[in-house]
Amino acid sequence: MLPSPPPSAFSFLRPPRNLASQFELTTQSALPDHPTVADLPRAVWRNKRYVLEESLSRKGSKGRKSWIKRHGFFLVEIDTNDSPLSPYWACRLCDAKGQPEFFAAAATSSAADHLRKSHRIFESSQAADPDLSTDESERPKRRRLQYSAVPRARVKMIRELSLGLLINTNVPFSFFSDTFFQQLAWQLDPHLADQIPWSRQSMGRLLDDTYKSKKDEIKQELSDALTKIHLGFDLWTSPNRHAVMAVTAHFLDRQGKHQSRLLALRRQLGCHSGESLAVTLGQVVREWKIEDRVGTVISDNASSNDSCLVNFYGDLDAEMSLADVRARRMRCYGHILNLVARAFLYGEDFESFEAESQVFDLLGRREDDLRHWRKKGPVGKLHNVVKFIRSSPQRCELFKRISRENDEAQEYLLASESTAELEVVMNNDTRWNSTYLMISRALVKQGDIRAFLVHPEVEKWLPEADMLKGDDWRLLAEIKLILEPFYLQTMRTQGWGSEGGNGRLWEVMTGMEYLLEHLEDRKLFHHAVPDEAGGQDTNSQAEQARGRPDRNRQLPARFRDCETDIHPRKSRQGPLSDRGSRQCDDGSGKPSGSLGIDDMGKDHRHYLRLSIMTAWQKLNEYYTKLGDSPLFAASIILHPSLGMNYLEVNWASEEQLVWVRDAKIGLSDYLDRWYHCNRPVDEQQKMIMDTSTSLSVPRTTTEVSVFKQWIKSRTAKTTVMGSELERYLRLEPQETEDPIEWWMAHQGQFPMISQLALDILAIPAMATDCERSFSLAKLTLTTQRLSMTTETLEKLQCLKNWVRHGAVKLGATIVLRVIKYLKYDPGFDLFDLRAALAPRMIGG
Template identity: 30%
Template sequence: MYGSMVLLHPRQMYYCHECAAGKHKQELFIINGTSGVRNHLEQKHQIDPQSGIKKRSRTRKSVLEQQRSAAATNTFFWKDSIEKFKELLVRWIVYCHIAFFQFENQYFRELLFFLNPALLSHLPKATKTIRSWVMDAFRSKKQRLREDLRQARSRISISFDLWTSPNPYAVLGVIAMWIDTAGKRQTTVLGIRRVYGEHTGENIGSAILELLREYDVGGDQIGYFMLDNASSNDTAVEFILKELCPWMTPKQRRHRRLRCLGHIINLCCQAFLMGRDCERYLAKLEKHYQRGDYAKVEELWKRFGCLGRLHNLVRYIRLTPQRREEFTAIIVGGDLAEFDRLELIQNNSTRWNSWFHSITRALNVRERLEIFPARHVPGKGSHGIANFKLDGQHWFELEKIELALKDFYAATLLSEGKKTSLADWFSTLDCLLREINETKDHYDTIDTEDDNNFTWKYLQGCADAAWSTCEEYYSNQQLNWQNRFPEDTDLPPASGWRSIQSIPFNARID
């Protein structure tokens, strides 16, 4: 019934059908009697030797089965605890970007049931239920936020920006800033919307208007718009305010459009690095990158002297895992041992201060960058790095440029965080104007001592372009902000406008 005899000459052996069915290893008992077989069936398969009936299984239950048994005897769960569990679970899903299908994972469920077996009857098995929990929580939070905005003690200022997601979709993020009933400053995300079609100001403005109306934010509640300097943002603000505040004059609408200080500093930095035609060069680079024409990208970067050489050299080394490994393998040791394992940093036009970090890192690993071209053997089809080598003059220029970029980096840090205010806007730009002017004078001094080097004349022009860009935004905003605070009384007097207004244009700020 449970086995059969097989003849393995010269002995008879017992072949167990239960072991075969369970895919267990056959023990093949020698049949000298029945005790060995009987013991095997009883101990291994829980079969009673007298009746031949299989006993109830004593094998170890799975973790999930054990937890189900425990849950059956412990189903008591406070209702408040269930709601709190749902709230915490949804928060974890949203903040940690957890995929819904993870809740169907056996091991995750075993973990939760181990912590509390009573969760068995409350944790849904279907991802649709989890999704509905998330959407219910979203609608509840949205209604609460709508009420908070309605009760705001100040006007509601808006900030938004457009970027391309990895998908790639055009995505618009919208932030609201206001003072709540307790007098505390609040900042929250109103929404993240996909933008279809051209990124015109009207198209962006329509998406913002739709979102503001969802939160019942009217024209009498709208404060200021803090945005970067894209011209489409000017049009978007004009479009929004015409719809929400038809009583406003063009001048009043223009007053509500504030410009991001960090973005202005970044534009000044780009002008310093690439000259007056920086926007044209950046547009060309972007076009070549999108087409995948890296030969033209490389050729265009060559026009920027030591900066172009550094960019191309860093890109060449970082382009393949083999070159990265080759660069990492270069060990200088000694006093420079702390820099031996550092990787190169590639500049990026969309990352503020990336040039400063790239040059600083290159200066830290200068010895390794000088060794790499001497050791490196280009592969087949590669042009190598003969045109990217940095000589002593190039390194000297990079040191001077890095010194100047520290001012832009410091100004960017001053514009970040929650401790800054509009009062810091003009003072920061005024300091930056002074530092740029001193840099230009410094380059002029070097040029006088080394009048055969065209680089210093070029850098003087770049410094002059940065100064012009900074001065342009300074003057435009100074003109735009005149008499604003007496007219718009919703901003606190602590913003320091009068003290800023009293500062001469080129005054030194200590």
């Protein structure tokens, strides 16, 4: 049915002929944010005013289901004070003639008789009409639901806002059943409070319905995405001892903005093998109907994740090879930084060290735990000191009192704020940055900690072996200097991408190059300091440092014969100046200039060298693994501000030119395999066929013609392919702050490469959104809510994620639009407002 033309200016001057035209006229404007009965669409007939029954709230009502609903209007008469009176049914066929017939809607028998006798309209199934199938005397009595003066649109909006409050503040579903809240709501608006079902069961049903409706919106958003859908997943043990897998989606929307959506918090049953993980991940992907849109997968470096992705991609595409899976396996940059920093702090076997510390803590073996941490030098001693301060309220008070006394002793502070109220920070076993923050805060509070350690009460209880000396503080300052770039890299890349940076894939390889060079600088600096008692091991390490240990990147099989030892990119002529070793005055806690590393004890110098070497080896190990996927290097090549020029400058030695060639060929092969051969319509092949058919080739020379077409297809394919990639590679680095904006502006010039570039720019550097979901879920699963099912937790956390990212909004006012079926259509359900009323979101 064609939509009716918009009303002319003259149509507003003449009185409406019937009810339908009056409702059509009044539904053209949106309702206000807080509508009343006076704002609802209405019709006037014979000096009586009517509103649609579905627009009024009736607590407990599930809506009309009678068959006569398709052939008439269910109306409610309102008085001069806008209070609802009696319900009526008006015939649409009679209304179309300008003579509507009204029947009381308390029962539908009179209206059904009218349709049968006057219009020869019969119900197809008598069982569908309860008013006709049962005698009035036999029908069970139930309480008649009273009409309210509160519009249903307002009730719907307030219910969604109430659900948003539950989701955002992590309060239980029974929150609105609280007596004091009920009294408060009654005082504010008794009519409204009486109409809103706020019971725990009602809020649970509302959560289910809202999740289903909002999930459809997210599905549409994923369907409209500009790029492929990249997935991130991780495992977590919930407070109620369930294994839970979080799955997130990352993509660019049609405006080129990075988007991240939580798709699932799904319980992981059984063992955590790769096959089991792949089953859960595949279920989530199929549930969201994105099987053909999956790009890469970001996860940590667990070996089970490797086998998981082999099974996962094998289910999606049976033709995908092991090399194809490796190309799409993105290692979480944050997890790599975590492993490297923990190796620096605790040695190569850091997991055993942390596990042993946890065992001592669980068994209450305090002295063993102190001795265990003490083995780690100044970091372990600082851990013991901080634990000593925080383990007793009396010690915390003593430390604060000493801090205030030191602060008052300084008559004035010119360029710094008072640190007297700052607390010392305690690290934990699993988060390396907590150790960095502990050291940073300790250096700020160094004067206060030193004064605390010499207090008589402290000297009596704290072991002498845990006392921090001058060398210890110098070593802690150097450790902070070495770890600071790792901390800054973590903070930079754990966020959501902004203008193509801060958390994008191209920052992984560049960041690892930066950190490798940082470690090499510090390693060369410390080896340049003489150490008479260092022994053969130190001397051999010094020789290695002067030559800068080779950074060997594993090449693909086709280049394995060309693999050689990689020499340093740039030479080091002599020892570097000291950029980090500083000494603090005994009482001030402020740095007093730079101090040579030779003032540090030989044991501390040896500890630093070994720590730097361990961290460098761990970082180089994962830097080597980047060669498994061509996308890491491609993310740099396809960054307009970096391009091939960046790789050629940084990989400048003769041997490193193999890396450059590898990166270029890897990009070309990936582009040819996934963005050329599998295009929906092969424009190049079509162009070749059109060109070949235009040639005047005799029909008798079929074999020659086919051969020439084969030659031309291969030549044209290579030329078109090569021309687009080569044209981009010949460009000079472009000055742009936003590579996404640049590629969207050049899609016409580089149609295939731009799609690959946008897909790569949508890949995050980390899977931190999974960790964020776990942290938020832990706030929801308090000790009083541990019986919550994983399904309910998933709905709560998904809605929280979608609302906070602006993907959906909770709380809506209804826009009544001109509905085409206001004109008679017997097959359409006129007042099914789920189809007739479109929501306009106003806030979350």
